[in-house]
Amino acid sequence: MTEYRKVLKNRLILLAICTLVSVAIVIIGTLLAGQAETDDGTFADGFIKGFPIGLFSGAFAVMIFFIARCVRALKSENFLKKMYIAENDERKKMIRQSAMGKSFFFTVGFLVVAVTVASFFNNTAITMTLMAVLSAHVLSGVILKLYYFLKY
Amino acid sequence: MKTRIKELRKEQKLSQEELAYAVGTTRQTITSIEVGKYTASLQLAYRIAKYFGLTIEDVFDFSDEEVFEND
Numbered sequence: 413m414t415e416y417r418k419v420l421k422n423r424l425i426l427l428a429i430c431t432l433v434s435v436a437i438v439i440i441g442t443l444l445a446g447q448a449e450t451d452d453g454t455f456a457d458g459f460i461k462g463f464p465i466g467l468f469s470g471a472f473a474v475m476i477f478f479i480a481r482c483v484r485a486l487k488s489e490n491f492l493k494k495m496y497i498a499e500n501d502e503r504k505k506m507i508r509q510s511a512m513g514k515s516f517f518f519t520v521g522f523l524v525v526a527v528t529v530a531s532f533f534n535n536t537a538i539t540m541t542l543m544a545v546l547s548a549h550v551l552s553g554v555i556l557k558l559y560y561f562l563k564y
Numbered sequence: 565m566k567t568r569i570k571e572l573r574k575e576q577k578l579s580q581e582e583l584a585y586a587v588g589t590t591r592q593t594i595t596s597i598e599v600g601k602y603t604a605s606l607q608l609a610y611r612i613a614k615y616f617g618l619t620i621e622d623v624f625d626f627s628d629e630e631v632f633e634n635d
Contacts, residue, residue, distance in 0.1 A: 494585075497589060497590060500588075501589050502589065502604075502605050502608055503593040503602050504593075564602040
């Protein structure tokens, strides 16, 4: 468990950095969206500006949850073992591998960055396409994961 | 795959949660192995058999198994 403790400590640092980055993106995005707002702006314009802000707000909430879990695990030996078992369970690993594979999170990361950049440049068609691809990619991953959870 | 895990658990009055914790897996995995939906890896099969003080063949029935099940 000593090795896993080290992993959790490193994860905690990474999560803290990602949380700060998310907060910064939400604040900057809100300020920029407010400045760019015009009277003749369409719904699509507002949507593509709001999507990354919503995405990073959601990511912030998820990261706070994981930070709380890591802190709890570092304080309680029992919870640490349970968390280790849950993360390293071979059936769960197999399901994750079957449903998402190793490239899933990289692809999601790249798409999130691409959506954020495209929305900054106010390119509605590209941003909408990337949002649709991101949503379809995540949705297919979730559906496959549910399917394999029921299968095994 | 057929197993004797449920029977052995009942004999020792052990819950799925307790067995799972002892062998380092989740309760859901034990459930899946017991109902034959999931085939345990060699390592997990060994840990389960060792926990009951038996051999893998005593706990898991390989008689009518196909070679690759988790495809």
